[in-house]
Amino acid sequence: MxxxxxxxxxxxxxxxxxxxxxxxxxxxxxxxxxxxxxxxxxxxxxxxxxxxxxxxxxxxxxxxxxxxxxxxxxxxxxxxxxxxxxxxxxxxxxxxxxxxxxxxxxxxxxxxxxxxxxxxxxxxxxxRREYFRLTTPVVNPLKCKIPTRQGLSVEVALADISAGGVGVVIAQPLGVGFEMGAAFPGCRVELPGIGTAEFTLEIRSTWEITMKNGSKSLRAGCQFVDMRPGMQALIQRYIIKLERERIANASDRG
CATH class of the missing domain: 2.30.110.10 (Electron Transport, Fmn-binding Protein; Chain A)
Incomplete structure (x- = not known):
C-alpha cells in the first residue's frame, strides 16, 4: 500500500x-x-x-x-x-x-x-461529503479519459477525488479548451478494485502551478454534473477504500 x-x-x-x-x-x-x-x-x-x-x-x-x-x-x-x-x-x-x-x-x-x-x-x-477531497495515489495515479469534440480522447492525471468532483493536472497543452464552465460528457476513470466511473465534468476553476522541476502545469478543479446514483456509489466506495488503506498504512508504520 x-x-x-x-x-x-x-x-x-x-x-x-x-x-x-x-x-x-x-x-x-x-x-x-x-x-x-x-x-x-x-x-x-x-x-x-x-x-x-x-x-x-x-x-x-x-x-x-x-x-x-x-x-x-x-x-x-x-x-x-x-x-x-x-x-x-x-x-x-x-x-x-x-x-x-x-x-x-x-x-x-x-x-x-x-x-x-x-x-x-x-x-x-x-x-455534503463531496467538499472533502482525498489526494489520489502518487505512484500509478488515477487517469481520467476525456472525450474531445474531434471524436478522440485525452488522458489527464487526477490530483484528488471526492463525491462531488475531481482535481486534474494537465502537464502540457492537450488541444482541449479547459476554460471555466466548459463541460465534457463521457469522461471515464478506472477505480482500482472498484470499477469504472463514467460522468460529465464541468470546469469550475483553473490555475497554473509550478512543478518541483520548475516546469509549469495547469491545475483544474472539476465538478460532476448529473451524476447517476450508481456512479456516485462507485466513487464513494473508492473513497472509503482509500480511507481504510490510509488507516491501515498508518497502523502498519506504528
Missing amino acids: NDTNVMLEVSSLPDDSQFLLHNKLEIVRTLRGLISHGEMVSSFFNEGRELLLTSVLHVDPDAETVLLDYGSNDVLNQHILQAQKIIFVTSLDKVKVQWVSDAIAKDTWEGRDAFRIALPNQMLRLQ
Whole structure:
C-alpha cells in the first residue's frame, strides 16, 4: 500500500467561505456536541502520511483550549506532538466537521494523559461529503479519459477525488479548451478494485502551478454534473477504500 499517499483536505472552491464558522460560541457548541455524541475524530499530520484516531474530552472557552483523548500508540503520539500542522476531521449529526491546528501538546484530563490544542478560530462544517477531497495515489495515479469534440480522447492525471468532483493536472497543452464552465460528457476513470466511473465534468476553476522541476502545469478543479446514483456509489466506495488503506498504512508504520 506504499503507493497510496492520500490526505484529507478542505476544498479550495471559491464558495467554501459560506461553510466556515468563525463565531466562538458556535465552535464551542460544535465541539461539545462531539463530546456528547461520543464522535471519533481523525487527526491527519505529517502532510497526511500519518493518522491518529482521537476524541474531544473537554472544551474550555475561557482558556481557549480543547483537550483530546491520548492515543494508544506511543510512536504516533510522539509524532503528532512534533507535528506543525494537524487536520482534524469528524462528523456531527451527519454533517462533516473539520478544523486545523498548528500545534499540539501533552496534558492531562481526569488523571490520564490527554492532548491539548488551542480552540480553533474557524471551523469548516459541511452538509455534503463531496467538499472533502482525498489526494489520489502518487505512484500509478488515477487517469481520467476525456472525450474531445474531434471524436478522440485525452488522458489527464487526477490530483484528488471526492463525491462531488475531481482535481486534474494537465502537464502540457492537450488541444482541449479547459476554460471555466466548459463541460465534457463521457469522461471515464478506472477505480482500482472498484470499477469504472463514467460522468460529465464541468470546469469550475483553473490555475497554473509550478512543478518541483520548475516546469509549469495547469491545475483544474472539476465538478460532476448529473451524476447517476450508481456512479456516485462507485466513487464513494473508492473513497472509503482509500480511507481504510490510509488507516491501515498508518497502523502498519506504528
